Amino acid sequence: MDLRGALKAVRASAWVGWQVDSNWTEPFIFIGIQIVRPLASTMLFPLLYVVGMRLAEAPIDLEYLAYLIIGTVFFTPFIFAAETGGQIVSQDRERYGVMKSIYLSKASLTPYLFGRLLAELGLSVIATAASAIFAFTAFTYGLGLPVQLMLKDAVKFVLSILAVYLGAAALYYLLPSINLLTNKLHWSLTYYVLGFLYLAGDVLFPVSSLNQLLAPLEFLLPVNQALNAARSAFGLRLSGDPLQALAVSAVWMAAGLFVFSRAVGYARRKGLLDRIGWW
Amino acid sequence: MISRQVLMRNLRAAYARAYVRVRSQFNEPEWVIAEAVIPLLIVFAAATLYRVSGSGQLAGFAVVGGAMMAFWDNVLWLMASQLYWEKEGGNLDLFIIAPISRMSILLGMSLGSIVNTSIRAAIILLTAFTVLNIQLNVADPLALSLVFTLTLTALYGLGMLMSSLYMLYGRGALNLNEVLSEPVYLLSGLYFPTVGRYSPFPTVLQLLVSLIPLTFGIDGLRRTIILGETLESLTLHIAVLTVLSIVLIPLAWRTLNYMETLGRREGRLSLRWI
């Protein structure tokens, strides 16, 4: 494998991703999409909890509030990965018409997608950090709720963040694998997956709250493990093992890459790499 | 004074555009499924959050919010952006050279959208209320109808206003949709009240978000559907929504005319990828 060539392709793809997705030339749009929007997603459910408790005239559990905030903040990379991964095939294949040219190039699609992923994850770091700072400030000083969001274990935190990003990367490769094979889900697939993860991903509540039969999902999905590991790094009373989270995410990443390469092969055999329209 | 012939022509155009919208939707059942299922997933998540956190009696708020999310998304993606998509598809030129008011096209789009989205919203409501076993508490159907009608009128008036801007400013304005989606869910109180006593926002912000028809609309619908309130306690909501309707629709008309003239003057109406 030509490593230097692949790295060049990755770097160029990351640059394209930054140009296309960041809107950095329009600061208002950049701030709106990369900061304000993720911020709104982060704040929505913790605020729902606070307002709900006030309406019900019940006390606010600050630890649960911290659970919610950490969940929604560190779910941000998954949102970024899913939104780009879910739309990259239809954009590149139909709108920009570049997919077949990239496929035919020496580097081909996997390094290209990796480069685009790096750009997305880079953008998500900005969004995640901004959301975390804003959420802490808003709840602690704005609403007078002193949420415990102080980092207790830096190593655990770093490992859990790695697990988050690896899990997000897995999602990023899985979604285009499906969209290569059908064009009908190019806008809905992302939101099916994100909706499912909000329900079952331990983002807002343990998945076992839905139904005990779903409890094993906590150990199977990359989102749950990674978020719980991050929560335990902040000192919440949860059994979140970052090494376990990393292992689960790594398995998902390997699966994502495998599925993607098979999907590309299948798409080539069926002539789908440049097929446009609704099919 | 508009002649009968001109009026009929515009009404035909509105009907035809509404027909296209409704027919297209039913020719693609995947859309109906996706646009019902996706909000349902979030509704279930929000409702479960209410339940696990100890305010389960408010789970119905999440359901009402989910149904109205369908309308807001429709206004953003299928109303506000629609003239931009018509431009990309080559239809906008044909609308401009046709002897009709562009408002009749927007009216048709609105009516078609309302039909489609109401079906989706009904699916969301029925499914969610059944699965989550939530108690409906409609004490005043007249209040409910009034709030719902005024909310949709004001909401689609806003959609018409936005579509004039998008028609001219194209992709830049399209990015605005991305910016407006989640922040509006949050600020206008899709799942919890953001105006009034329990709002987590400062007064200034509450005043600003009141300008979004969704804010008072959803709050009014929550009160009539879940909390069983009657017309008397909704006078503020009805007043705000009425004012918004009265202001937004004529403003949309004027803005559309202005934008069209500006577009013809600057040559931006037919430009693609702008």
Place this chain on the structure above:
Amino acid sequence: MRSTHAVETVGLGRVFKNRHSVVKALEDVNLKVWSGEVFGLLGPNGAGKTTLVKILTTLLLPTSGKAYVLGYDVEKEAGRIRPLINLVSGGDTPGYGLITARENLWFYSQLYGIDGRTARRRIDELLDAVGLREVADEKLRNLSTGYRQRLNLARGLINEPQVLFLDEPTIGLDVVSARRIRRLVKEWVRGDGGRTVILTSHYMAEVEELCDRVAVLNHGRILAVGTPEELKRLVSGKTVAVIEAKFDRVEDVMDRLEAVYKSYEPATGVVRMRVVMNDWGETAEFVDKITAMGGKILSVVRSMPSFEDVYVKLVGGGDIETGSDA
């Protein structure tokens, strides 16, 4: 004073300004088109043809001068013009993919306020005329480009316009589909007196075949107006040499050959050129220029000037750039 022509422009100008540049798309355009004419607008990309069509169809306002369609001012009386015109842009296939061809035509008929019965009758007639009856109930997204362009033409005729604007109607179509469109246009114009067509095109043969008169534009200005025969007289008395030559490195001389270049055959390395000259005696000078550029002459054949030669003469070119190393 109201114009009696189908289309008239007086000193028409259009300037586009943006942050970085000012572009004069049209400058002092004076045209008169009679009712019942098929009038062609010919010119290279960026000549101003589409800008002119957009002004006449009320999509764009002029920045100077006046334009009238059927006697109505495009700026002040757009509402009176619109019921009487229609526009078919080649390369565009507007419509809604999820409804059928018939439903799409019905939709557009309603923009002109045509009542249901009349609309149905007209739609059936048009579907027959453009040969789409068998796919009338197919969804638009399932139709091929050729079918969609035929449907686009049918849509342009739905309101029985008095002036039909055809902006490159056959662009991107295969030969058979393009021929069909041209035939339909000819039949439509013949069908009822007073029907006027304004046609823009890149294809010389199409303009020659369809148009009663042609205006050649370049850089926003009218260079010549006349019947195809009148315009050919601009090059009558001229002679055309078709020259085949080989070059050691074609890529080095291609820029300088652009004005006369016709084709290049990579397998044989032969470049074919077409040169309009005042006199056959000029051939020797031209051959010298080719030789000085390193070319080896293979054949020189005399030919008659064509409409394409008119175009090339008017919009510039027709000779090679000799360059400093000639």
